[in-house]
Amino acid sequence: MQLYSYFRSSAxxxxxxxxxxxxxxxELHPVHLLREGGEQYAPAYRMLNPLGVVPTLIEDSRVFTQSLAILEYLEDRYPEPALLPRDPVERAWVRALALTIACDIHPLNNLRVLRYLEMTLGVGSAEREAWYRHWVTQGLKALEIETARPGWRGPFALDSAPTFADVCLIPQLYNARRFGVDLQSFPTLVAIEQACLALPAFAATAPEHQPDAPREPTP
Amino acid sequence: MQLYSYFRSSAxxxxxxxxxxxxxxxELHPVHLLREGGEQYAPAYRMLNPLGVVPTLIEDSRVFTQSLAILEYLEDRYPEPALLPRDPVERAWVRALALTIACDIHPLNNLRVLRYLEMTLGVGSAEREAWYRHWVTQGLKALEIETARPGWRGPFALDSAPTFADVCLIPQLYNARRFGVDLQSFPTLVAIEQACLALPAFAATAPEHQPDAPREPTP
Structure with a gap:
């Protein structure tokens, strides 16, 4: 398998x-979203991913796009260890949490949108940061309510094993911190994050451990 | 089952x-997204849907949110007639198309975002419409490339039966037209739309046939 990735892309x-x-x-192929106007817009990459976004996964010459579709594919093809529960009601709940992040938080705050706000609409940096915090906070509030439900045992969103919900949550919280979002109102989400980051699958794949991460911290 | 819906919500x-x-x-429960500051923000509705968005589906007192999670739940519980193919690679492709709409087009253009642009950032109506058209056009371009692939037989996105891809595409095209997006560059998508709208499941559920649709056309 080959994965086209950018160290800081939460998707x-x-x-x-x-x-x-x-x-x-x-095998990891870095796609630098800023360099040379964005390597994701290079014609060769767009042959794989017409929208010009990361990630793209390739297996046996088959091309897979959209992170949640890739997660579902991996679940279909490699069901164990599972990242979705078996019960249809629980599956729906897990997917709803993942989609709250993938649809209602992340798309508003990714690079191409922040750049449009800046370049085309002339929105200043303070207002862009307020925009970012607004949508993250709205989304995390809903997720805190959903996860801090009566009977939650933890340590993960759906109790004893990580699921798509955790897979989407951890990169989103990482990004929220980068933009200075105050996470004090989200104790359940932060507790879930701690449990996830104790697992190598979450910790070792973090942006700073990627081959395309800069050696010095960038602003 | 009970569905909380707004006639014009593509989700x-x-x-x-x-x-x-x-x-x-x-049973349909209309949630008016504009009336009284938005009925989706009423505390009673937020007990069901903490983010304050539509749709919400209820079955046997169980609450389901996020349209794509609801589609997956219906597919898990009521697999026939299917809206997902059986082959994992085809499933991934169908889901990627649905997610391109649900993550990369729709969230940027829904009401809460357009209102934030207007109310908080003071973006004028011409620039808001340009914003809308920009994201729709970017997304539809990618979808046209994906669907107009070599060997496509139609009439639906994945050939002979509708899938999640068509289920997401038809409401998105309807919305694009409402905002005056030129669809001439997307002949495959428009052909798929025609095939879908020949089916009662797509045509009879359109916004104008909803009980909460106004009798007179609104701007």
């Missing part, structure tokens, strides 16, 4: 976590 | 299509 990190958790190996 | 329409296609009935 790419989701796939790195799932691969690692399932013990699958993929 | 709610996805669920209405899936229910109708599978021959399932749900």
């Amino acid at each position: 790419a990190w989701r796939v790195r976590i799932a691969l690692a958790y399932k013990g699958l190996r993929a | 709610a329409w996805r669920v209405r299509i899936a229910l109708a296609y599978k021959g399932l009935r749900a």
Whole structure:
């Protein structure tokens, strides 16, 4: 397998976590989202991924895009260890949490959107950061309510094993911190994060451990 | 089953299509996204849907949120007629198309975002419409490339039967038209739309046939 990834992309990190958790190996191809106007827009990459986003996974010449579709594919093909529960109601709940992040938080705050706000609409950096914090906070509030439900035992979103919900949550919290979002109101989410980061599949796949991460911290 | 829906919400329409296609009935509860500051923010509705968005589906007192999670749940519980193919590679492709709409087009253009642009950032209506058209066009371009692949037979995105891809595409094209997006560059998508709208599950669930649709056309 080959994974086109950017160290700081939370969508790419989701796939790195799932691969690692399932013990699958993929050769990593870094796609630098800023260099040369964005390597994701290079024609050769767009042959694989017409939208020009990361990640893209390749297995046996088959091309897979969209991080959640890739997670579902890995679950279909390599069901153990599972990242989805078996019960349809629990599966729906886990997927809803993952989609709250993938649809209602992340798309509003990724690079191409922040750049459009800056370049096309002339929105200043303070207002862009407020925009970022607004959507993250709205989404995390809902996730805190969902996870801190009566009877939650932890340590993961759905109790004793990580699922798609955790796979999406950890990169989102990492990004939220980067943008200075105050996480004090989200104790359950932070507790889940601690449990996840104790697992190598989450910790070893973090942005700073990627081959394309800069050696010095960047702003 | 009970479905909390807004006639013009494309996420709610996805669920209405899936229910109708599978021959399932749900009692409809309209949630007016504009009236009284947005009925989706009423505390009683937020008990069901903490993020304050539509749709929400209820079955046997169980609450389901996020349209794609609801589609997956319906597929798990009521597999026939199927809206996902059986082959894992085809499933991944169908889900990727659905997610391109659900993650990379729709979230940027829904009401809460357009209102934030207007109210908080003071973005004027011409620039908001350009914003809308930009993200729709980017996404539809990628979808046209994906669907107009070599060997495509039609009439649906994945050939002979509708899938999640079509379920997400039809409401998105409807919305694109509402905002005056030129669809001439997307002949494959428009052909798929025609095939879908010949099916009652797609046509009869359209916004204008909803009980909460205004009798007179609104701007």
